[in-house]
Amino acid sequence: MNQLLKKFPEEINRILARYPIDRKQAAVMPLLHLAQGEEGFVSRTALQEIAEITGISTTEVASVVGFYTLFHDAPEGKIRLQVCTDVACDLRGATEYLTELCEKLGIKPGETSTDGLITIEEVKCLAACDKAPLFQAQIGDEVDYHENQTPARTIDWLRSMSAALIGTPLKTISLEETKPEEGGSHE
Amino acid sequence: MSELILLRHREVAGLNQLKTYIADGGFETWKKVVTSRKPEEVLNDVKASGLRGRGGAGFPTGVKWSFLPNNIWPHYVVANSDESEPGTFKDRELLEFNPYLFIEGLMLTSFAVQANDAYIYFRGEFSQIAKKFDERLAELTAKGLLGDALFGTNYSLRIHTHLGAGAYICGEETALLESIEGRLGQPRLRPPFPAVAGLFDKPTVINNVETLANIPYIMEKGVDAFRKNGTEKSPGTKIFSLSGRVKKPGNYELPLGTTFRELIFKHGEGIINDAKVKAIMPAGASSTLIPATDAALDTPMDYESTTAIGSPLGSASVMVLDETVNISRVINNTVHFFSHESCGKCTPCREGNFWMSHISDRIESGKGKKDDIELLNSVATQMQNKCFCALGEFSTMAVVSGLQHFRADFEARLES
Ligand SMILES: Cc1cc2nc3c(=O)[nH]c(=O)nc-3n(C[C@H](O)[C@H](O)[C@H](O)COP(=O)(O)O)c2cc1C
Ligand code: SF4
Ligand code: FES
Numbered sequence: 001m002n003q004l005l006k007k008f009p010e011e012i013n014r015i016l017a018r019y020p021i022d023r024k025q026a027a028v029m030p031l032l033h034l035a036q037g038e039e040g041f042v043s044r045t046a047l048q049e050i051a052e053i054t055g056i057s058t059t060e061v062a063s064v065v066g067f068y069t070l071f072h073d074a075p076e077g078k079i080r081l082q083v084c085t086d087v088a089c090d091l092r093g094a095t096e097y098l099t100e101l102c103e104k105l106g107i108k109p110g111e112t113s114t115d116g117l118i119t120i121e122e123v124k125c126l127a128a129c130d131k132a133p134l135f136q137a138q139i140g141d142e143v144d145y146h147e148n149q150t151p152a153r154t155i156d157w158l159r160s161m162s163a164a165l166i167g168t169p170l171k172t173i174s175l176e177e178t179k180p181e182e183g184g185s186h187e
Numbered sequence: 188m189s190e191l192i193l194l195r196h197r198e199v200a201g202l203n204q205l206k207t208y209i210a211d212g213g214f215e216t217w218k219k220v221v222t223s224r225k226p227e228e229v230l231n232d233v234k235a236s237g238l239r240g241r242g243g244a245g246f247p248t249g250v251k252w253s254f255l256p257n258n259i260w261p262h263y264v265v266a267n268s269d270e271s272e273p274g275t276f277k278d279r280e281l282l283e284f285n286p287y288l289f290i291e292g293l294m295l296t297s298f299a300v301q302a303n304d305a306y307i308y309f310r311g312e313f314s315q316i317a318k319k320f321d322e323r324l325a326e327l328t329a330k331g332l333l334g335d336a337l338f339g340t341n342y343s344l345r346i347h348t349h350l351g352a353g354a355y356i357c358g359e360e361t362a363l364l365e366s367i368e369g370r371l372g373q374p375r376l377r378p379p380f381p382a383v384a385g386l387f388d389k390p391t392v393i394n395n396v397e398t399l400a401n402i403p404y405i406m407e408k409g410v411d412a413f414r415k416n417g418t419e420k421s422p423g424t425k426i427f428s429l430s431g432r433v434k435k436p437g438n439y440e441l442p443l444g445t446t447f448r449e450l451i452f453k454h455g456e457g458i459i460n461d462a463k464v465k466a467i468m469p470a471g472a473s474s475t476l477i478p479a480t481d482a483a484l485d486t487p488m489d490y491e492s493t494t495a496i497g498s499p500l501g502s503a504s505v506m507v508l509d510e511t512v513n514i515s516r517v518i519n520n521t522v523h524f525f526s527h528e529s530c531g532k533c534t535p536c537r538e539g540n541f542w543m544s545h546i547s548d549r550i551e552s553g554k555g556k557k558d559d560i561e562l563l564n565s566v567a568t569q570m571q572n573k574c575f576c577a578l579g580e581f582s583t584m585a586v587v588s589g590l591q592h593f594r595a596d597f598e599a600r601l602e603s
Contacts, residue, residue: 018306018347023387026349028369033314033350054369067371067530068352070311086273087472087520088430088506124355124524125273125472126312129428129504130436136312143314 004035004049012053024054028064032071037141041072069123070138077112077119078165079158080138085122088129097133098122101151105158117166118158139165190416192404192424193397194440196284205326208287214332216407217291221298222338229299229406236405236413237422242267242358242395243470243501245421245490254382255300255390263391264297264305265367266399269351269358271310273524274471274504277426277438278396282309282316285400286323292399294333294344295406300392303343308363311352320348355528359576360393362530373532374576395502397426417443421489429455431507432462444492448484451507462509466593469493470501472521473581475588476514497588514593515600518586519547525582536579539570543586555601563597564590 005012011034012027019026031053035046042065051058065071072080083098102108102120112119128134131147135154146157155170162170196202199211208214220229234249255262266289270278281289297305309317324346327333335343349367351357357366361375364386385391401423405413414422421443430436433455441450447467451457458464467483468474475498477483486496493500508517526540546563549555567583567590574580590597 018349020387023368025369026367026387029350029352029366032352056369063371064369068311068354070351070353085520086524087468087517088274088504090516090520091431091506091508091512092436123353124527125271125275127270127276127279127310129274129276129430129506130438132430141314143312 002049002052004031004046005053007038008034016053025056028054028056028061029068032061032065033141036071039075040078040140041075070143078117078139079161080119080121081135081154081158082121082123082126082138083109083135084124084126084128084132086125086129088125089132089134092129092132094133097149097151101154104151104155113171115162115166115168115171117162117170137161190424191440193281193285193288193400193426194438195288202288203284203286205287205323205330212407213287213403214291216403217294217332218338220295220406221340221342226299226301229295232405232410233299233402235410237420238398238401238405238413239421239490240395241397241401241425241502243272243473243499245500248394248398251382251394252296252300252392254380255392256383259383259390261304261389262300262302263386263389264293264300264302265360265363265386265391265393266293266305266307267358267360267363267393267395268307268313269310269363270313270396271355271358272471272473272502272504273521274430274468274506275428275502276430276504277428277502279313279316280426280438281396281400282313282320286320288403289396289400290323290327290346292402293346295402296392296394296399297344297346298342300390301342302392303345305344305346306367306386307346307348308357308367309348309350310357311350311354314350317348317350324348354530355524356530356576356578359578362576363393364391371530373530374578376575397502418487418489420491425488425503427488428502428504429507430504431468432459432464432509432512433457433507434459444487444489446485446487447479447505450488450505451484455507458507458509462511464507465510465512466508466514468506468508468585469498469503471504471506472524473501473584474498474506475584476508476517476592477588478592479508498584513599514589514596515547515550518589518597519544519551521585522547522582525578529578529582533575533579535570535573536575536582539566539574539579540582542566543582550597550600553600553602555597557598557601559601560590560594560597 015030031050047061051061085094109122133149134147159170201207238248239245354372356362357372362372366372381391417423425443427439435456439454464479467477522543526544529536531537567586
C-alpha cells in the first residue's frame with residue numbers, strides 16, 4: 001500500500017491537478033517536498049511511492065533528489081542551519097560569522113552536532129544580501145530566514161529551538177561565554 | 188527619488204493584503220482589460236512601451252510575446268521567481284510586500300497571449316512565500332478574479348505554483364522548464380525556443396517577476412507614462428539591488444539610466460569607513476569586474492551604456508568592492524559558486540569550473556606559483572564560447588576581467 005497516497009489523498013490530488021493529465025512526472029518535486037516535510041528527508045520507501053504515483057522509475061526520482069540541494073536522502077540534524085557565504089555576504093563578514101559560529105558550536109560545515117539538533121551547511125546566495133550575515137533554517141521542509149546575525153544572536157535562537165525541538169538545553173562548547181545580545185534590527 | 192511604481196508598498200502600508208491592494212485600485216485594470224480590450228491590444232501596448240526583461244538579458248518583452256504561434260495551443264506563461272544570482276534580492280521584496288502587483292501583471296500577460304494556465308516557479312528557499320501565494324491565489328479564485336469565465340467573458344485563467352529545491356541553474360529559462368516537468372534542471376538545446384515549444388512542448392512565455400510587475404502600470408497609465416522614466420532604449424524604472432561595501436545596501440527603484448555614482452554615493456550613502464571604491468560588479472557574480480574609475484562611476488545604468496563599459500547590466504544587482512577587498516578572494520568565491528552550480532551537462536563548464544576553483548584555492552592559500560595566474564587565465568579563456576549555456580560563460584567573466592585589471596591582487600597572494 002502506498003503510504004504517501006494513503007496519508008495525503010487530497011493533497012496529492014491537488015498537486016496532480018496542477019499539471020496536464022499526461023504529464024504526471026511534473027508532480028515529482030511537489031511530492032518530494034511533501035514526503036520530506038513528513039520525515040525530514042526522502043526515504044527509500046518514499047522514492048518508490050513517488051515513482052509509483054508519477055509513473056517514472058525509482059532511479060529517476062532518486063536522481064532528482066540528488067540534483068537539488070534542498071532535497072536530502074538521509075536524516076541529519078533537526079535544524080539544517082544554512083549560512084550564505086556567497087560574494088555579497090562575504091563582503092559583509094559572513095565568512096567570519098560562520099567561522100566563529102562553528103567554533104562556538106564545536107562543529108564544522110557539513111557536520112551534525114552529537115545531540116542531533118544542528119547540521120551546519122554553507123550555502124549560496126539566498127536573495128537577502130543586504131541583510132548579511134544571515135542564515136536560513138531548514139526544519140523538515142520548512143525554510144525560514146534569519147537576517148542580520150551575530151554568532152551570539154544565532155546561539156540565542158538555537159537555545160530556544162533546542163528546548164522546543166529536542167527537549168534538552170543547547171549543548172555547546174563555549175556556551176557560557178556567550179551572552180544573549182540586544183535585538184538589533186531583525187525584521 | 189522618482190515616483191515609486193514597483194516598490195509602492197513602501198508608501199502604501201499593507202499593500203500585500205488583498206483588501207488594501209483592491210482599495211488602492213488594484214485589479215481594476217485586470218477587469219477592464221478582460222472585459223473591454225483585445226489580447227493583441229495589450230501585446231501592442233507592451234511592445235510600444237519598450238519594456239525590456241528585468242531577469243537578465245533585457246530582451247523586449249512585447250516582442251518576445253509576439254513570437255508565440257497562433258496555430259499551436261495551449262499557450263503557457265511561466266513567471267521566473269527563481270531569483271538566485273548572488274547580489275540580487277529585488278524579486279523577493281516584490282513577492283513578499285507587493286505580490287498582487289506581480290500577480291496582476293502575470294494575469295495581464297496570460298490574457299495577452301491567451302494562456303489559460305500560468306505557473307510561478309519559486310526557488311526552493313522561498314517555500315514560505317510560495318505557501319502564502321497558494322493562499323492568495325485561492326482567495327483570488329474565490330473572489331472571481333481568477334478561474335473560469337472571468338467577469339462573464341469566455342476567458343479562463345488558473346495560476347499554479349511550483350517550488351524548486353535549490354539549484355541556481357533553474358533560473359535559466361529552459362532548465363526551469365525541465366524542472367517544472369519533473370526532471371533535473373539542465374538547459375535544453377535551442378531551437379526550438381520556448382516561444383514555440385516550451386513548457387510541456389507548448390508555446391510558452393517566460394518572464395521575470397519584476398518584468399511582470401511593470402505590466403499593470405503600462406496598461407493602467409499608458410505607454411507615455413511608462414516611457415517618462417528611463418532612456419529611449421531602456422525605458423522605465425528599475426529596482427537596483429545594491430550590496431557589498433556600501434553604508435546602506437538595499438533595493439532602490441530608480442529610472443534606468445541613473446549613474447552608478449548616484450546609486451552608490453547618494454542612495455547607498457557611500458562606502459563603509461569612507462574607503463575608496465575599487466570595483467563594481469553590476470550583474471552580480473555573472474559580471475565583469477569594472478574598475479571604479481570616474482568615467483565608470485558616471486556611466487548611466489541602462490542596458491547599452493553598462494554593456495559599453497564591459498559588463499551586461501543583468502538584473503542590476505550592483506555589488507560594490509572597496510580598496511579593502513582583495514580581488515583574488517572575490518574570484519575564489521565566484522568560481523566556487525559556479526563550480527557548485529554548474530549543472531554538469533557539458534564538459535567545458537563542469538571541468539573548467541572545477542579546475543578554476545582548484546587553481547584559485549591554491550593561490551588563495553598562499554601556495555600558488557606565478558604560473559598559476561596564467562593557468563587560471565588560460566582555463567577561463569578556453570572555456571569561453573564553448574559552453575552549452577550562459578552559466579558557463581558567466582563563470583569566466585569575473586576571472587578574466589579580474590586578472591586583467593587587478594593582477595597585483597593575485598600576485599600578492601603567491602608563495603613568496
Ligand atoms: C544561469 C542563468 C541564471 C538565470 N537566473 C535567472 C533568475 O534567477 N531569474 C530570472 O528572472 N531570470 C534568470 N535568468 C534569465 C532567464 O533565462 C530568462 O532570460 C528570464 O527569466 C526571461 O525573463 P525576462 O525577459 O522577463 O527577463 C537566468 C539565466 C541564466 C543563463
Ligand atoms: S554551461 Fe554549465 S550550466 Fe550550462 S549546460 Fe553546460 S554544464 Fe550546465
Ligand atoms: S550573497 Fe548571501 S544572500 Fe546573497
